[in-house]
Amino acid sequence: MSVFQPAALIAADWWALGAVIALSVGVMALLLLEFLPSGPRSGRGAIVALLTLAAAGWSVFRVRDVRRTLFEGMFLHDGFTVFFTLLFCAVAAIAVLQSWDYARRTGINHGEYYALMLSATLGMILMAASNDLITIFLGLELMSLALYILVGFRRGRLDSSEAALKYFLLGAFASGFLLYGIALLYGATGTTNLGRMAAFLADSPMLGNPLLLVGGLLVLAGFAFKVAAVPFHMWTPDAYEGAPTTVTGFMSAGAKAAGFAALLRLLVVALPGLAVDWRPLLTWIAILTMTVGNVTALLQTNLKRMLAYSSIAHAGYLLVAVVAGGLAGGSAALFYLAVYSLMNLGAFGVLSLLGREREERVMLGDLAGLGTRHPALALAMTVFMLSLGGIPPTAGFMGKVYVFSTAVDAGLIPLVIVGVLNSVVSIYYYLRVTVVMYMREPEGEPVEIAWAAPAVLATVVTLGLTLWWGIQASGLLEQAQKSIMALL
């Protein structure tokens, strides 16, 4: 191969790369700042992280209507990238706001915490922006490695370390699958670039080739692991439970969205020719994921585990949109990802407020009596639960309507029926949270709330968007439709 050509970048390219650059600078700044001692209650890390994220989001937002291909087609700046970059920046910013006090309270307020969060965000953005399997893998590893550490960040706690180890071991396996799959795809098509792969497959006798199919299957397995789809979901409850609550929220929203971003690009751009092969497979994975996630969530008493299984179920709903495919399916997936990220972050944000100092009060019973003692917080949690369950007038309902409608349009009625029945099952465990909050009295000491302004702000923002998108979904819908156009 030839020597890497120095890229000739115009101004728009610099703005487009702004997010990547800003986040890289932010990570390094955070690490360097650690040389200057700061108190354990310092808000420096959070402030730097927020500024970085704002700069990153702003930079990409400035050139949102430009379409550029950079670095030999490895990095794409299009509507899709912009949508996900802004989503990831928002998710990370909300997670930082939630962490601000949580990290201080639980004694994990080190500069690295925010540096890792930013590098995970960077990885997510790369996954969404990459048009090449190698860079997708690069982004995925950057994200995953940062998340492995973040999951185990509460070093003093056994469950945190256990979760990190489990997540790391299984994640390493999945990465191996993915990489092997990439190698096979490369072997079959002679390229790792998604666009060229599609062009090669367009009129090629390779379509039925086992090399290609196995490669695609392995890549699919790798992504299924990242988005926590059955049967690659085993790590989810443990990792979600052991991780610091704010990290759980961050990874449940960000990592899943990033996984789906890369998966969508891969399936829609590179492998539409294989749709006959991956569509039935993903249909079954979607059915299994929804059902296993929801049914298992029924049995949970730990809220973090419950939300972990719920996030598995939501991966199933998202897969329904992916299976439906096309413009509508893609935009439904984008819409749902944005909605899901916000409402899930909101729910974890409420959980992160529970408990004093280092204690973790995330059992279902800990919420007892919350409706009387902290009505505002209980109301917020109720809205998040109803939204996750898909009850109007919340964003979750609009998301489900949109996802299921595209599937109906694609003629997938049985899949839709499985999906809606699943959402009835899910109502049971989401409502149980409201039952405990409003209809039970606390046994033992009622839970303390660690109020903190940044976390309250994060809750208000997520709550506002969850309600707003439920009442007026039009704006987000148009953005999602516009963004998915970039792929087709």
Add this chain to the structure above:
Amino acid sequence: VNETPWLSWLVFFPLLCAVLIAVVPGISGRTLRWLATLASLAELAFSLPLWWRYQPGEPGWQFVEQVPWIPGLGATYHMGADGVGVLLALLTTVLTPIVIVSAWSAVEKREREFYALLLALEAGMLGTFFALDLLLFYVFWEAMLIPMYLLIGVWGGPRRVYAAMKFFLYTMAGSVLMLVAILWLYFHNRAVTGVPTFALDAFYALPLDPAQQTWLFLAFAFAFAIKVPMFPLHTWLPDAHVEAPTAGSVILAAVLLKMGTFGYVRFAMPLFPSASAEFTPWIVGLALVGIVYGALVAMVQPDLKKLVAYSSVSHLGFCMLGLYALNPQGMAGGMMTMLNHGVSTGALFLLVGVIYERRHTRMIADFGGLWKTMPVYASVFLIVTLSSIGLPGTNGFVGEFLVLLGAFRTNPMWAIIAATGVILSALYMLWMYQRVFFGPVTRPENETLKDLTGRERLVFAPLIILVFWMGVFPQPILDRAQPTLDRTIALCKARLEMTATATAVGRAASVAPPPGEAR
């Protein structure tokens, strides 16, 4: 077309009041109760013009409002009213203040949330009656579950959590399939006409072949049958009614159950007439079973509230029978029975609530001879009982008579079976009345019971007036409902013919492709 968005105002004014009551700090006790009462009375005042401004003779929807909502999907915020919607909306706005005043002494904990939820519920119910866009209808239809669920779950009896959950899950399970059907209709309509819309009028004009209708009808009918509730899907009802606080039971019986029958009149029957006709034997059969079964089970209930709950199953069976007679008399009877049931059963639940507040028991065996200690209460109870039985001169008679008339015209056998329900209802109601009010006072606690207070008399006065007014002079109500019901029947017939022609044409040519392949 009128300029002021009046229906929206009707829907969102109570919601606004609910939010204010929930968030404004420092109001409690008396102030709070008065605020809630005034809010509901103001809403009633706003809604009264529906009665005289509605033009029964004019076809189509009235007071229509339409603004874009989700242009990307073609969903619009589309509100409008017809005769059925107007009457049910008035029933809602009349009952809400009554219920709120009745709760003044009954609700002791978390009053603020209680009144806020009642007002929010009112908003949801009105929205459901007025929505002309199916997506909007569905939003109101499901959003309404939340306040009702909380009312049962927080302020209910000992098994309130179970009952609230059961209520929510049953209703939800039915309605999600309806959502799938709505989405299918939407895409089918888009494939046929090229216009993405959830507008009810567009679906009214959409030809559907019988096979499609069958599935769509089942999805809709299942959702509504749970809500009605029709035998054998009624099992959530006794639980919800018995555990709910009095105010919740009243609203549940008076308005929420009507959503089911309303759904048949507005959606399931006119949209899918051939399937509706095909399933008529089943639905009428279940309605008849419900009439007799509800009455028989009511007879053996030891608990007053459960008795009233099962009597609801029986009465709603009458509604369904009237509607499915599919002639003007039957339809009008069904409509009247909906309103009557709202008034009478609402009043019965309120009466049970009164006695429960005083004695903290609802067992029939704990009472006896109340006529002596509570004469006013006993008289009110007697009037309501007679209205529930359907004594001529009360509202119940008009509805039942028309239903039986309509049923007889379609199939005399239906009327004969249903008539046994009338007899049975007299039996269980009067027997209950006898055990509670006549004879000697058997328990010492009952000797010092206080009769109805001034506030309680005020609660029952409008209901008693309604009982007699609707019984003696029902014509103004029928005048408002009849043109709409006639149009519904005409629409059913027209669509039936349209289906028949389409099928004939379809057999000749080829069948239209389903929407999935049409893309």
